[in-house]
Amino acid sequence: MSVQERKERERAGRERLIVATARELAEQQGWDAVTTRRLAERIEYSQPVLYSHFRGKREIIGAVALQGAAELAAAVRAATAAADGPRERVYALARAYLDFAARNPAVYDAIFQLDGGLPYAQEDTPEPLKDAFAALLECLGEVAGDGVHPGLFTEVFWASLHGLATLTRAGRLPPEDTEPRVELLVDRLPMV
Amino acid sequence: MSVQERKERERAGRERLIVATARELAEQQGWDAVTTRRLAERIEYSQPVLYSHFRGKREIIGAVALQGAAELAAAVRAATAAADGPRERVYALARAYLDFAARNPAVYDAIFQLDGGLPYAQEDTPEPLKDAFAALLECLGEVAGDGVHPGLFTEVFWASLHGLATLTRAGRLPPEDTEPRVELLVDRLPMV
């Protein structure tokens, strides 16, 4: 039995290595550079080994997305917990969210832009994704305003942040005025 | 002279055919299906002909983006011109923008998501792109509120719409509640 356990541990370790390497490569050179050949070379195994862990490249992206979603949730919770008052909490959330997107662009893409084969906004949505939304909801639900559904408000605020994050990083918005944009959003959307 | 003119006309016509075909194919089967081989086959020329018009696939995407941006600007202007009062104009703008994104997803991607090799938010940005932003600014500038720069407000409102459009189409937001989301955005962000 112990032999089997050891093999399973090794297998799990290698799977983590694959995900970590894919993430690293994506952050360094973009997702286009994450090819199965390069990935295999970096983990010092042959290509088919990847396919014994994941159905394909898509699932690898999905694995990075799940890992990233957990980190995003943690970052948002940490930031909001350290802030006093509703307005400050919302501001801290916005900053934490945009900082995460700016510092981990490839991971952010894996979660929100690329096709990782994951179900979103359904009952079988993986826990980390649900939890990331829950982290936003915990803070934003209390500033939705009277008669506005907390979930709906969270969706709209989140979408606004997402728009700022993606348009900025795609060069569609000049990066200079990020700060006043966040201020404007935080001043207008929530009822504080 | 007339011979040369005819050839130039034919050349221009073929270029339009390439762009139109790429757009059609992208809307039908997604941008991944727009390969140089398939595109060449559809226009009934060989692959290298594409490269006598465009530097590569990227530039073809860029051409579709410019065409789309002009249409988006026109759609926004038409919708806002037909609305009475600031609040209604902003609402009409939001609906027109999101409708365009929903009805022309591939074109929308070409403009705002994909790399078409175009410069954005710079002085050498192509006219259609500047004009699309201008169309938004014309309507949104007047509801920015006191002390808020019209351009900045337009950027934020636009980013919010962009977030709603992309997250909805990527399946990250359930499509049912689109309407109340737009209402919320229009009620809160502008000063009407």
Place this chain on the structure above:
DNA sequence: ATTCGATCCTAGCGCCGCTAGACAACAGAG
């Protein structure tokens, strides 16, 4: 009629995601 340049196509390069089938390594049985 002949030249000569523009135009277009065939063929192919190196890369991609993915997989079939050969081969080695090793746990468990005798």
Place this chain on the structure above:
DNA sequence: CTCTGTTGTCTAGCGGCGCTAGGATCGAAT
């Protein structure tokens, strides 16, 4: 300790991608 069967890994290759070199063809101008 040897044999055997499974498990795991690799080599090699398929079809398709963006892109390009070089040769054939066609038509305008002499």
